[in-house]
Amino acid sequence: MGANPLINLHNHTSYSDGDFTIEQVVDAAERGGLSHIAITDHFETRKVYCLQTAQFDEYLEEIQAAAERHPGVEVLSGVEIDTDPSRCDLEDLPIDLLNRLDIILFEYVDDSGSSLEELEPLLSQLRPLRGLAHMDIERIYSGREPDEVASRFRDFGMFVELNNALPYRRDGVPFYELASRYFEAFHGRVRVSVGADAHHSLEAVVRLDRPYRFLRNGGLTRDLLFHP
Ligand SMILES: [Zn+2]
Numbered sequence: 558m559g560a561n562p563l564i565n566l567h568n569h570t571s572y573s574d575g576d577f578t579i580e581q582v583v584d585a586a587e588r589g590g591l592s593h594i595a596i597t598d599h600f601e602t603r604k605v606y607c608l609q610t611a612q613f614d615e616y617l618e619e620i621q622a623a624a625e626r627h628p629g630v631e632v633l634s635g636v637e638i639d640t641d642p643s644r645c646d647l648e649d650l651p652i653d654l655l656n657r658l659d660i661i662l663f664e665y666v667d668d669s670g671s672s673l674e675e676l677e678p679l680l681s682q683l684r685p686l687r688g689l690a691h692m693d694i695e696r697i698y699s700g701r702e703p704d705e706v707a708s709r710f711r712d713f714g715m716f717v718e719l720n721n722a723l724p725y726r727r728d729g730v731p732f733y734e735l736a737s738r739y740f741e742a743f744h745g746r747v748r749v750s751v752g753a754d755a756h757h758s759l760e761a762v763v764r765l766d767r768p769y770r771f772l773r774n775g776g777l778t779r780d781l782l783f784h785p
Contacts, residue, residue: 562783563769565762566595566633567662567690567718567752572616573598573607575756582755582762583623587630589763593783595660596620597752600636603644608636613654631783635660637690640670647671652682662690662718662752668697673713680713686782688750691720693727694736703742710747716782717747719768722754722761733771740775750782 568582569575575582579596586594598616599607608616617634624632635658639645655661666689667673673680680687689710694717698706710717719733727735743749751768755761772778 561778562592562781563590563765564593564595564751564781564783565591565753565755565765566593566635566660566688566750566782567597567637567720568595568755568762569598569637570596572612573600574605577759579619580623580626581759583620583627583630583632585759585762586632587627591630591763593631593633594762595633595635597635597637597660597662600638601645601650602639602641604639604641610651610654613651613657617657633659635662635685637662637664640665640676642671647676647679650679656682656684658685660686660688662688663715664690666692668693673709673715677713686716687714688716688718688748690718690752691722691725691732691754692717693725693732694739695732698739703739706739707742707746710743715747716750717743718750718752719771720752720754721765721768722752722756725754731767731771733768737771737775740771740777744775744777744780747780748782749777749780 570579570582599605620634640663725732753761
């Protein structure tokens, strides 16, 4: 493990719509030399097969057991929350359980889901690291200055993810690359993470050359979560 973190903080398992077990994903991360891996299954959404509140203890225990079997990688427990209120009962989420996690990803924020302002009552109760998953920043905030968007994310305490999965690209170009002028403004102000959003491939868990190249070329390596 070098000085720079090699993180992948967005992965699905058989607890939601992923194909592999927690053990398999964590094992792949350790073999691939990642410093940090987060398990972030969909939670209580009607959109996809997902982790249910009743499974929460079992889910955390399984993550903990995988962490103990794989001491070469730091394992974080997390979920991904769908912020569309027609699919997820955002006001009835089990806050105490969510506060046992290390990390929470929010999807569709400021887009087809809730705005950050609408989420604030929820966010104010949550202690884990919180971040914005697979945002199409350049489209969502078109017409807004990068500085303003950086302030917005910082004020709400959100990190922003470089999502490496194929659905989050336009003409083959990842959303984060299309938003490079926004990422310039995030430097020193908004933390960034890398997420494979792996569902169906263990290779995808560790094949992260493209987002890390983007971070290096943009001088953003120090903005990465867990950078010392
Ligand atoms: Zn996801």
